[in-house]
Amino acid sequence: MLNIDLHCHSTVSDGLLTPTQLVEHAAARGVEVLALTDHDDIGGLEEARKAADKNGVLFIDGVEISVSWRGQTVHIVGLGIDPADPQLVEGLSTIRQGRTMRARNIAAQLDKFGIHGSFEGARRNAGNGLIGRMHFARFLVEQGYAKDVRTVFKKYLVKGKPGYAPHQWVSLSEAVNWIRSSGGRAVIAHPGRYKLGKDALEELLLEFQTLGGEAIEVVTGSHTFEQSLLFANHSRRLGLLASRGSDFHGPGESYFDLGGMPPLPANCAPVWHDWSGLM
Structure with a gap:
């Protein structure tokens, strides 16, 4: 298999x-x-x-x-x-513009809670990539607010928590x-x-x-x-x-390493069932 x-x-x-x-x-x-x-x-x-x-x-x-x-x-x-x-490229470009706005809103929410510098910290973690909640999570771990990124999400970044910022994505x-x-x-x-x-x-x-x-x-x-x-x-x-x-993000941050998940249960039709050379 x-x-x-x-x-x-x-x-x-x-x-x-x-x-x-x-x-x-x-x-x-x-x-x-x-x-x-x-x-x-x-x-x-x-x-x-x-x-x-x-x-x-x-x-x-x-x-x-x-x-x-x-x-x-x-x-x-x-x-x-x-x-x-073209349609996919243009659509994704629109979403990425919205991601920058959301990042600033998350930082503003954390500022209100007394956690400052989070936008700069998240941007540093993102490097040249998009700023996402995971980058804020890593910043908060670095600053000692939680032991790991999973804890950050539960304590700070989900709905009802200090760093949550609602955002309207695409339909x-x-x-x-x-x-x-x-x-x-x-x-x-x-x-x-x-x-x-x-x-x-x-x-x-x-x-x-x-x-x-x-x-x-x-x-x-x-x-x-x-x-x-x-x-x-x-x-x-x-x-x-x-x-x-796996939804792998990196060593130490994911439930499973790449390829480390169980197989699909029996009698499921795999998404790759008609991909050339895979069945």
Whole structure:
């Protein structure tokens, strides 16, 4: 069975490794098929593809798009996209402009709580990439406000906490349309993370499918074993394809290392079922 990881991040968004380092790490971990899915940015794909060619890894062009759905942020992964597609490129550019505004709003909220210099600290952590919540989390760890980034998110950066800043992302239909227009396959990322009741989750899945979405992440870093079984059942019941991805951000910050997740549960149709040479 091939070791396939279809969700990870580089320094282009909020990962710790450059695209080249990420691919080299994946190869060392025995990953045979890898998708780079940076948040709202495809700037690392060319570098990653070159590194994959050198390291014998089959590379899939990807992205993770931020979506607002009924007041909640949902992430949609695009797999097998065309990074040169004009509609996708323009749409992602619009989101990135909004990310800068959100970063300043997060910093303003932390200022009110007495935590100063967070925008500069997050920007330093981001380097030349987009500033995201993970960069604020790393700054707060550096300053001693929490022991690790997971604790920062729980104490400071989620809804109802001091550093939370609401933001309106793109719609679900826009994200799915951009992915499909570029020849890609749309996947709901880590569905178990969203605070949705049973009925709302069903409505999200059905709306996503109606719009042309094709898959859900069944095995992913933040899913428990029970959640993987639950979403495997959802994928079979609705005829959605099943994806597998670590959501790796860097050593010490992720639930699973690259390629270290369990296999897909039995009787799921893999998102890669019709990819040449993989079945």
